[in-house]
Amino acid sequence: MNHNLLNILSNSNKDIDNQKLMDYLAGKLSGQDKHEVEVWMLENDFENEAIEGLMQVSGKTKIDTYVDQLNKDLNGYIQKKKNLREKRRIQDAPWVYVAIILILLVVIFGYMIIRKLIHH
Numbered sequence: 495m496n497h498n499l500l501n502i503l504s505n506s507n508k509d510i511d512n513q514k515l516m517d518y519l520a521g522k523l524s525g526q527d528k529h530e531v532e533v534w535m536l537e538n539d540f541e542n543e544a545i546e547g548l549m550q551v552s553g554k555t556k557i558d559t560y561v562d563q564l565n566k567d568l569n570g571y572i573q574k575k576k577n578l579r580e581k582r583r584i585q586d587a588p589w590v591y592v593a594i595i596l597i598l599l600v601v602i603f604g605y606m607i608i609r610k611l612i613h614h
Contacts, residue, residue, distance in 0.1 A: 510534045519548055 510531065517523050518531045535542040551560055 515545065519545065 514523065514527060514531060518528060523531065535545060548560075
């Protein structure tokens with residue numbers, strides 16, 4: 495299996511070793527390790543679907559091609575979300591500061607007017 499396949503799963507699980515998942519896909523695990531992976535898959539629906547999808551792909555070169563494409567798509571999606579979040583934050587920030595300043599000015603002027611009315 496290609497090292498890129500490990501990239502897909504690098505942050506997806508903390509409970510099981512990625513190499514064990516790769517060995518599971520390749521059919522190289524002992525009975526006990528295979529059972530451990532299958533129990534973990536039952537507890538993690540998203541990862542279960544991903545692994546079952548990879549198991550249906552025939553041929554190592556196809557898997558490598560799919561993995562490369564998945565990594566590119568995933569990185570592109572993450573970058574796009576990051577850019578949108580950054581763009582939104584930059585656009586929203588000036589309005590927040592203007593709103594805060596306006597509210598403070600209204601409060602200060604209101605205080606000053608009420609104070610003058612009370613003293614006169």
